[in-house]
């Protein structure tokens with residue numbers, strides 16, 4: 001038996017919805033095209049009101065339109081902030097931040113098979129705690145400036161390097177990621193890149209963005 005750590009897996013894309021969606025049908029079509037364009041590991045429904053809090057009704061509307069389609073395409077669907085809503089909508093899991101439900105509580109509610117992700121911002125300590133509490137991944141960020149979320153803190157590549165070398169819990173990189181700035185995060189050890197505007201606002205459209213991210217992952221695959 002070998003005591004060597006298993007080889008690192010190829011980095012994968014973790015899509016995050018725009019915070020507001022005006023036309024749910026048009027978004028559904030755009031998402032379907034994006035999911036057909038290349039590998040996408042997961043999709044987070046992150047619908048926010050003007051106050052930055054989860055928009056429950058928008059999440060329900062978008063969820064009913066896209067969750068089954070994404071799951072049929074092999075994409076795990078997570079709901080931002082609300083484990084209860086994840087349960088109600090039949091999603092695969094929830095992403096929780098520092099001010100949201102604790103990881104342990106979400107696990108109790110959703111059970112052992114649910115995917116529970118946790119925000120670590122730029123804190124290795126918070127990430128360790130989330131891993132100990134049973135998170136399936138930890139998310140470091142923000143690696144680049146972003147207009148999608150207020151109040152982010154800058155994160156350094158070294159967090160990914162150190163985490164990848166020492167820990168088995170997968171790490172996600174988030175914050176202002178585009179096809180133009182993704183490569184260093186892949187090389188540093190991110191298991192997943194979580195991307196919102198870098199996909200939905202790509203100049204050639206979301207499907208082209210998914211293709212371009214996957215080309216980067218292929219090129220830099222370990």
Ligand SMILES: Cc1ncc(COP(=O)(O)OP(=O)(O)O)c(N)n1
Pocket residue numbers: 044046080081095096097098099100117118119139140141149172174194
């Ligand atoms: C994959 C991923 N990472 C981090 C976050 C941020 O979560 P949080 O700090 O709770 O902030 P909001 O997204 O709720 O504004 C995330 N959503 N997804």
Ligand SMILES: Cc1nc(C(=O)O)sc1CCOP(=O)(O)O
Pocket residue numbers: 016119121140141142143145146147148149152153174175176177194195196197198
């Ligand atoms: C939701 C979120 N959380 C962040 C964090 O640093 O924890 S940054 C961020 C915004 C992600 O969207 P975009 O890809 O458009 O920058």
Ligand SMILES: [Mg+2]
Pocket residue numbers: 080081095096097098100
């Ligand atoms: Mg949150």
